[in-house]
Amino acid sequence: MKTTDSIQKDIINNFQTLDDDFEMILNYLIELGENLDEYDEKDKLETNLIKGCQSKVWLSYKIKNDKLIFSGESNTSITKGLLSLLIKVFSNQSPDEIIKTKLFFINKTGLCRFIGTQRSNGLESMENKFKIIALANKKTNE
């Protein structure tokens, strides 16, 4: 099983082939979003909603063998691509691994220069939501 850090390194490698070209990055993100597993319409609940300034994101999860499996959806194609990257990093990981993960891929890909600092896509809220879910499902050592 890959760690969240090694998954992030894979993402960085993939983005390097795009030469920092904004249009290619956007199209790649849109493609990634399109490849995300279909999100169950009945999971589009208020409790699963992350409100960004300009886009909506839904995130839900299930637990399998003590690992969190995430699924998500967004009403905008580019945010959905960003979400798919976060799902790639955090899905199939233990709550502990998710909590201790520091997201560095945003800064190391061209993403940060273009959309990493904008509050409009709610990137920070998305990261927080993954971590809150992980915290809520963390096993206490008693």
Add this chain to the structure above:
Amino acid sequence: MKFYLQKLNPTLMNVKSFNLIEIRNQFPILNKKINNNQLVYFDNAATTQKPKKVIEAINEYYSEYNANIHRGIHTLAEKATLEYEKTRKSVAEFINSRSEKEVIFTRGTTEGINLIASSFVKHFLKKEDEIIISEMEHHSNIVPWQMICEENGIILKTINVLENGEIDLNNFKKLITNKTKFLSIVHTSNTLGTINPIKEMIEICKKSNVFTMVDGAQASAHSRIDVQDLNCDFFVLSAHKMYGPTGVGVVYGKEEILEKMPPYMGGGEMIKEVNFQKTTYNELPYKFEAGTPNIGDVIGFNKALSFINDIGFNNILSYEKELKDYALNSFNKIPGIKILGNSKNKIGIFSFTVDKIHYYDLGLLLDSKGIAIRTGHHCTQPLMEKFNLDGTARVSLAIYNTKNEIDYFVEKLKKLIN
């Protein structure tokens, strides 16, 4: 992409003071490449770009005569004070106020509205009085009133906006009661582009002794403003939407009203004499300008006003109308586009949605082609809600935009839709 005077009204070409290439050449940023494409700046309702002479004036102030104003006796202070006060004189002429005492510098329109809410409305309205605003207001012309109303038991009423994006005047007339004391209304909507029938609304208010404030943030660079002709009690604007620097705004108020109002903030500059028993306040307009103001940017604003004056409103109005009509005609041919706000009396602001593409995606994809537009709710959430939208894309034009840029935008947008 080349910018030239294509398809321009021939009468415009004859006006010697108006040359689009010369105007564009005054804006260094317009030559920039964004994501390997020539910048097409269509976000002028958010802020306009700045001509060289504004940038140079600010630079000159800090390089040549930076000093605090009104108090110093040395040469630099004298020069800085002189230049700062020159801007006040230019503003007074620009909006045709009776005197420079009626021109108060603020940080921007938002601060201006808060000043009026705090120093006028709070002191001269009482419990159960009514304030009227409209459904098309920017958040900055909603929230200060909500705060004052909540604090003082004043009632806030809103005028309906019609489907075509115009004010419902009949509804407005019905809203006025003997409790109505204040109208705060946007001159030109930042989302719809609609130019409101301000003068008519103020006349109606005057008959019922209702005080009036006009939010001129979006209007001041695109419509001729004459506060005496409008007969409004207050008018607010922001320099940065008029080719000037950020962090500078103006409150115009009728002198007799400003005289009666208490200061907005306490501090240096706004006082005549301070002792621990009683402080006497400075005279107008300094009573409302506590603390060291944004000297350099106020000085820069003077050059923005002269940029506008040099072109002249005859030229501005006719060219911007021509550009707006051209844009509207081109946009209407794009399949799947819906434009919000279809008043005949509007400026070149086009809020729109496109079938199947979210405005956020649209904004980023166009940015990759060098086109800067605004996306989102444009700080008018109640208006968005009324039209069942959570946001739109918005193109907003200014004097330096061209038909070529509109063609380029339309071509790229069509490609995205296909």
